[in-house]
Amino acid sequence: MKINVVEHPLIKHKLTLMRRKDTGPKEFRELLKEITLLIAYEATRHIEIFETEIETPLEKTKGYFINDKDVVIIPILRAGLGMSDGILQLLPNASVGHIGIYRDPKTLEAVEYYAKFPKITENSIVFVLDPMLATGVSSVKALDILKKNGAKNIILVTLIASPEGTEKINKEHPDVIIYTASLDQKLNSKGYILPGLGDAGDRLFRTK
Numbered sequence: 001m002k003i004n005v006v007e008h009p010l011i012k013h014k015l016t017l018m019r020r021k022d023t024g025p026k027e028f029r030e031l032l033k034e035i036t037l038l039i040a041y042e043a044t045r046h047i048e049i050f051e052t053e054i055e056t057p058l059e060k061t062k063g064y065f066i067n068d069k070d071v072v073i074i075p076i077l078r079a080g081l082g083m084s085d086g087i088l089q090l091l092p093n094a095s096v097g098h099i100g101i102y103r104d105p106k107t108l109e110a111v112e113y114y115a116k117f118p119k120i121t122e123n124s125i126v127f128v129l130d131p132m133l134a135t136g137v138s139s140v141k142a143l144d145i146l147k148k149n150g151a152k153n154i155i156l157v158t159l160i161a162s163p164e165g166t167e168k169i170n171k172e173h174p175d176v177i178i179y180t181a182s183l184d185q186k187l188n189s190k191g192y193i194l195p196g197l198g199d200a201g202d203r204l205f206r207t208k
Ligand SMILES: O=P(O)(O)OC[C@H]1O[C@H](OP(=O)(O)OP(=O)(O)O)[C@H](O)[C@@H]1O
Pocket: 076, 077, 078, 079, 080, 101, 102, 103, 104, 110, 130, 131, 132, 133, 134, 135, 136, 137, 138, 139, 165, 191, 199, 200, 201, 202
């Protein structure tokens, strides 16, 4: 199974707070943003840097800047929206597109209802954001759509992944690199991740 689990005491601590059923929407949103920033620290090691010359108060020296102009951030609505501010804090010049997908609760099929992207080229590095990788149908659909629109270098950033969802991505999109804060145990009969944190979208937006 190919997946990068970002191991860090801060991430473990914050994810534990998020999993607790008594954590309210304000704290949940703040924690999701903070953990995304911490995962993104690792996931952004794939972006390009270029050399430049600068002057310190003492002398000229070589420096490095990131090329975040070729970065495209794609949150999967709704829950992925809670991750975009965290990554944009690190990559302020990235462009942002949106894909709206929900998982039909009865059939567990992914239903697309919105897609709007900035220009995506073969040089773009595309970060797809969704806190939950459960059965994997939603992420696979988003990756299919992005590849049809020209994406070649894709990194999927999740908060919690299941073994089943990870296998599905590895099989259907083996070129996609996955970063997560946790690889959880399994799915329940309704396709929810165990132990997980429940329905991320509902907890973010207080819709249940
Ligand atoms: O891996 P999967 O089995 O596809 O499940 C994961 C998807 O389910 C959730 O979205 P949901 O359908 O609840 O939509 P929402 O974000 O609007 O709440 C979650 O945010 C993922 O997009």
